[in-house]
Amino acid sequence: MNTTPALKVAVMGAGAVGCYYGGMLARAGHPVTLIGRPAHVQAVRAQGLRMQTQSFDERVPLTASTEASAVAGADLVLFSVKSPDTQAGGEQMRPHLAPGALVLCLQNGVDNAERLRTVLPGHEVAAAVVYVATEMAGPGHLRHHGRGELVIEPSARSAQVMQALTAAGVPTEISDNVRGALWAKLILNCAYNGLSAVGRIVYGELVQRPGVTDLMRDVVAECQAVAAADGVSIPGDVAAAVRRIAETMPTQYSSTAQDLMRGKPSEIDHLNGYVVQKGQALGVPTPANRALWVMVKLAENAPRA
Ligand SMILES: NC(=O)C1=CN([C@@H]2O[C@H](COP(=O)(O)OP(=O)(O)OC[C@H]3O[C@@H](n4cnc5c(N)ncnc54)[C@H](OP(=O)(O)O)[C@@H]3O)[C@@H](O)[C@H]2O)C=CC1
Numbered sequence: 286m287n288t289t290p291a292l293k294v295a296v297m298g299a300g301a302v303g304c305y306y307g308g309m310l311a312r313a314g315h316p317v318t319l320i321g322r323p324a325h326v327q328a329v330r331a332q333g334l335r336m337q338t339q340s341f342d343e344r345v346p347l348t349a350s351t352e353a354s355a356v357a358g359a360d361l362v363l364f365s366v367k368s369p370d371t372q373a374g375g376e377q378m379r380p381h382l383a384p385g386a387l388v389l390c391l392q393n394g395v396d397n398a399e400r401l402r403t404v405l406p407g408h409e410v411a412a413a414v415v416y417v418a419t420e421m422a423g424p425g426h427l428r429h430h431g432r433g434e435l436v437i438e439p440s441a442r443s444a445q446v447m448q449a450l451t452a453a454g455v456p457t458e459i460s461d462n463v464r465g466a467l468w469a470k471l472i473l474n475c476a477y478n479g480l481s482a483v484g485r486i487v488y489g490e491l492v493q494r495p496g497v498t499d500l501m502r503d504v505v506a507e508c509q510a511v512a513a514a515d516g517v518s519i520p521g522d523v524a525a526a527v528r529r530i531a532e533t534m535p536t537q538y539s540s541t542a543q544d545l546m547r548g549k550p551s552e553i554d555h556l557n558g559y560v561v562q563k564g565q566a567l568g569v570p571t572p573a574n575r576a577l578w579v580m581v582k583l584a585e586n587a588p589r590a
């Protein structure tokens with residue numbers, strides 16, 4: 286039996302990540318409202334959220350809205366829009382957020398929480414590192430391919446939130462070095478995302494192609510130099526983590542590749558683009574990251590065949 290006190294939860298940006306974590310909390314008995322796009326909201330209202338995971342396939346009943354005002358009264362807001370939408374999403378929530386609510390950023394990239402804090406002065410915002418593989422298979426239909434752990438920043442509510450998430454089946458830890466952990470994830474994204482997108486190729490094949498692992502090594506070394514110049518301590522064995530991605534996800538296209546294939550803007554400005562911008566500010570050259578960033582921007586804007 287779940288003895289954790291109920292948290293009122295809102296999910297701002299109910300897509301693949303927000304629906305997974307919001308759905309897990311709803312299954313554990315917390316009142317959850319998903320805030321997302323109309324087709325998805327209609328499907329969830331009509332039939333609940335279908336959570337097709339590795340261990341269960343269920344329709345989870347929860348509330349859904351297209352309006353950011355639905356964050357009103359929430360104790361916890363799971364903030365899961367893509368990085369280019371952070372500022373706009375924050376501005377839409379701002380007039381409605383309860384004092385004392387925790388906004389937990391479930392996003393890739395290293396500066397989303399920082400950017401959100403500038404939009405939400407006086408509110409508590411915490412970053413999280415998200416280790417999950419999920420996708421929206423259609424409106425109201427979430428597909429989970431694996432994992433789900435979170436590492437979250439300390440805040441007044443983090444212990445309570447960690448307890449609720451853990452009881453809901455989401456392994457969660459609080460870390461004093463979330464910045465370093467976000468950088469560790471950023472490095473994986475910088476190594477794989479742009480190349481998989483430009484080549485429209487899955488990771489297992491990508492690393493077999495001539496020159497790819499050498500280029501990845503250059504990209505990673507530049508990221509490490511920028512992080513060091515910025516005073517960031519990156520936990521773990523970075524080179525091994527990079528190798529492990531192709532070994533454990535050989536059939537995966539990067540999220541950047543998926544965005545391009547769907548004709549959507551990608552998060553590349555917040556991945557290799559961020560490293561280029563930070564490197565420039567700190568006097569660290571980043572030619573390999575710059576090349577990947579520019580190539581993905583060109584591919585994003587290329588006329589569709
Ligand atoms: N999917 C995954 O497995 C993982 C994703 N991540 C990261 O998590 C973050 C979220 O990714 P993901 O869930 O995949 O992205 P999705 O695109 O699936 O979800 C975001 C959703 O939010 C919607 N949205 C954006 N702005 C608003 C708004 N103002 N009001 C209501 N809805 C809005 C988007 O709609 P629209 O598309 O119409 O703008 C979209 O449906 C990203 O930073 C990603 O890199 C991290 C680890 C794994």
Ligand SMILES: CC(C)(CO)C(=O)C(=O)O
Binds near residue numbers: 478540
């Ligand atoms: C870790 C990686 C590269 C796995 O696909 C990812 O986070 C992404 O695709 O954005």
